[in-house]
Amino acid sequence: MKLKKVLAVAMAVTMLGSLTACGSNGGSGEAAAAKAPAGKEASADGSKTVNIAMTTTMGDLDPFAPPTQGRNFLRYAVYDNIAIFKDFGTSWDQMQWVLAKNIEQKDDVTFEIELYDYIHDALGNPIQASDVVFCLNSISESGNFTRFTNYMESASVIDDNHLEVKLKTTTVGAFEYMLAQCCIVSQKTYEEHKDQFSTKPITSGAYQVTECVSGSYYVLEKNPDYWQTEKSLRSYAASAYDQGVDKFVYNIVTEASQATIALQMGEDDIVTVCNNAEIGYFMNQDGTPTEGYSVNKVLSSAPMLLAFNMDEGQMFDGNLALRQAICYAINQEDIIAGGLRGNGEAIKDLGDKLCGDYNPEWNEEDYYDFNLDKAKAMLEEAGYPGGVDPATGAPLHIRLLIDQQYKDTAVVIQSQLIAAGLDVEINAYDNSLLATYQYDPAQWDLYVFIQGTECYVTSIYDGIFDAGADGKAPKCFVKDETLQGLVEAAHEISTHGDETVEALHDYVRDNAYAYGLYQSYTFSVGRDTIGLVNHPWGQLVGPACDYTNFK
Known part of the structure; x- marks a missing residue:
């Protein structure tokens, strides 16, 4: 532990000399040494400051920016929504209404929302x-929320406190998604201060x-x-607003071991996501917290998936055997054991096991179960005998795109595909670059990513396959009218059911457009005086926690 402590200090000193402060307008200012924010030492007046180690980069906090994990940790803390999920899978009338005083459904696709008449922002x-x-x-x-664009027909003002929302579709979960996804300002x-958002x-x-300070910390103070x-x-x-918490300091600590040290040494009070390699410091083998700590363990509602780049002219376009070879070469259990240290299923x-429309019979079917011999046979059928690209005489080169925080998963997949004779290059990026590269078919061949859902398996399929105006699926670029018909039948309220969901599952599985890998367990850790609260989608929500006993 002493060695870890020394390394932590050395790393901190190195980082402080190279950080760029966020200017007063929110943009990047001139290079400056990062000054540590006021922490517990500033709480002599009895107010509480909570220091949180956030284990991913922040991402863009603009209300309309692409969704990233880092952004999701903060958006519930600083933004209000029309309504939010408090429990997994609830319908719009069971969500917690925040800005909405009342919501009334007029017909299948039309909703009238009444707002409180005293809402205002910090200015x-x-x-x-x-x-x-x-x-x-x-x-x-x-353009950052394909599902939102596909769902909303129009939004119009009725009067100062009432608006009408019309949907293009009767997709199950569509209205709930819109309520919870749109940050309101x-x-x-926004127009007068856009640069700082x-x-x-x-x-x-x-x-x-x-x-x-970009890449270092964010300070949130009570409004x-x-x-x-x-x-x-x-x-x-x-919830923290009425518990004496005046300030949250979110420290960006992307190195898992440093987050552990920060919590153990009292520098931070919460770790948003505790790495699988580090959770043993805070949780006993029987699942109980170690002395002095609290632990939340939740099965992630965002499964880890693999998508094939099906854009026209790419290697997987028109080559089903090659896609199937990749699936057969992957051993899910080894990924969970090696990449997650056993903390997953x-x-x-492609869907979340907790969804109401998930068919438990799928758990027993042959889902390209690991078979290296079969993978090699499919490679030969695909035109790559032994994994060799006949055009180059070398192993087929595949670029794998992934969020840097999941690189352990990518390393295991890389080793499995190498065993099949392929050459795999891992391109692991932070949130900001990933948000751009994931939508660029020139940047990757395989994309490993998490895809969340509010209530339904079909919501995950929508996020991957529900085509935009160009007819392409947003996460794999495939153009397939049959697929789009199945997506529509499965998500429409009037046709959503066992038969249509099963047909969609079977079609995507048989065509190997994407492949489900695992659902991980997410661990959030804090002091035992803090009652940790995670959003139904798994993210630790700092201001939602219970700080009654926190000093």
């Missing part, structure tokens, strides 16, 4: 129906980003003029 600018319409239209037009504030958004939330004065109506994501679909 005092009111948030009314016109602002919500602005946000709904902005996220739909951003004042149009006036990527790092220091000005919102109606209970906490505001007041300081940041003294938080609009929701009625405590019983506040979002559960703002193999899956035989």
Whole structure:
């Protein structure tokens, strides 16, 4: 432990000399040494400061920016939504309404939303129906949320506190997705301060980003003029507001061992995601927390999946045997053992096992079960005998794209595909680069990623395959009218059911457009005086935790 401590200090000193501060306008300022934010030492007045080790990079905090894991850890802390999920799989009328005072369904695709008439942001600018319409239209037009664009027909103002939302579809979970996914801001504030929203958004939330150093830390402080004065109506994501927590400091600690040290040494109070290699410091073999710590263990609602680049002219386009060879060469159990240290479950679909429309019979079917001999035979059928590309005389070169925090998974997959005779290059990137590269078919051949869902298996299929205006599936670029018909039949309320979901599952499996790898267990760790709270989708929500006993 002493050696780890010395290394931590050395790394911190090295980092401090190279960080760039977030300027007052939210953009990158001139290079400057990072000054450590005020922490526990500033709490002599009795207020509480909570230091959180965030184990991924932040990503873009703009309300309409692409979703990333880092962004998701903070967006529930600083943004308000029309409504949010408190429990997994709830319908819109069972969600926790935040900005919405009332929601009424007019017909299959039309909803009227009534807002509280006293909502305002940290600058005092009111948030009314016109602002919500602005946000709904902005996220739909951003191109960063394909499902949102595919779901929303229109949003229109009725009066200052009422708006109407029309959907293009009766897709199960569509309206719930829109309510929970769109961060709401004042149009006036956003347009006048747009440059700073990527790092220091000005919102109606209970906490505001007041300081940041890119790649180092973000400080969130209590909004003294938080609009929701009625405590019983506040979002559960703002629970800390009434528990004396004035400040959260999110320290970016992407090295798992350093996050462990920070918690053990009292530098941080919570670790958002504890690495599988480190959880043994905080959890006994029987699953109970070690002395002095609390642990949340949840089965991730975002399965880890593999998609094939099916864009026209790419190696997997038109070569089913090659795609199937990859699937047969993958040993899910070895990935879980090597990449996750056993902390996960193999899956035989793209969907979350917890979804109501997940068929448990899939768990027993042959889902390209690991068979290296079969993989090699399929490579020969695909035109790559022994994994060799006849055009070069060398092993077929495959580029694997993945978020850097999941690189252990990629390393195991790389070794398995090498055993089949292939050459695999791992391209592991942080959130910001990944958000761009995942939509560029020139950047990758295989993409390993997590895909979340609000309620249904079909929502995951929508996120991967529901085509945009160009007719291409957003996560694998395939153009397949039969597939689109099956996606539509499975997600429409009038036709959603066992038969249509099964048909979609079978078609994607048989054509090997994508392949389910595993669902991991997510561990969040904190001091035993903190009651940890994770969002139903698995993310640790700092301001939602219970700090009653935290000093």
